[in-house]
Amino acid sequence: MTDVLERETGDPGGPDDADLTMGIDPWERNWMLFSVVLLVVFAAAVTIAGFAAGFQLPGAESEVDPRTIASEGRWAEPGLREVGDGQFEAYVMSQLWSFSPRELVVPIDAEVDIYVTSQDLQHGFKITDTNVNMQVVPGQVSKLTYTFDEVGEFPYICTEYCGQGHAAMFGTVRVVSEAEFEALQSGDGVTTGDDADAGGEAAAATEDDG
Numbered sequence: 001m002t003d004v005l006e007r008e009t010g011d012p013g014g015p016d017d018a019d020l021t022m023g024i025d026p027w028e029r030n031w032m033l034f035s036v037v038l039l040v041v042f043a044a045a046v047t048i049a050g051f052a053a054g055f056q057l058p059g060a061e062s063e064v065d066p067r068t069i070a071s072e073g074r075w076a077e078p079g080l081r082e083v084g085d086g087q088f089e090a091y092v093m094s095q096l097w098s099f100s101p102r103e104l105v106v107p108i109d110a111e112v113d114i115y116v117t118s119q120d121l122q123h124g125f126k127i128t129d130t131n132v133n134m135q136v137v138p139g140q141v142s143k144l145t146y147t148f149d150e151v152g153e154f155p156y157i158c159t160e161y162c163g164q165g166h167a168a169m170f171g172t173v174r175v176v177s178e179a180e181f182e183a184l185q186s187g188d189g190v191t192t193g194d195d196a197d198a199g200g201e202a203a204a205a206t207e208d209d210g
């Protein structure tokens, strides 16, 4: 078309000089504008996801020795512990091919700091229907905080292929009502807190019952 125009009229085509702003073709200007708008939209999406939707990047919380970690401190007895009012921490150990513990029972609206590490090779830790999704790297503790605001069962799975037993590597977060959680605590079903605390709570619960 341009070639035909040029041959017939000597006009190379394109916009008239009057349509140019600072020598920029209007189409080119519009595309430049469009790409700037896209960048703004992407930046807004990341900001909204980060602050409003509560997305977090799982941080490398600390470094550990994968050969000995299973017998050290809180890792020696992985599981859920109450650390304050409505505040919990969960330690989850990964190994071929299981998570310890296999079940975490959490009261509704509990804010849980979840720590995961591995004592052999790389695994993944994802709690379905939540945005908890972490790489689990031997020698490193991964941490995310999540508030469970819905009663139900949320299976956690290994998301990093780790050998023939990989598909069997799963567990469940069971979110229960406050009342059910207290009932479980006063029974033998669940251990939370240090032994002394758990004993104290159990005793207090028994007193309440009587």
Ligand SMILES: [Cu+2]
Binding pocket: 123, 124, 158, 159, 160, 161, 162, 163, 166, 167, 169
């Ligand atoms: Cu796996």
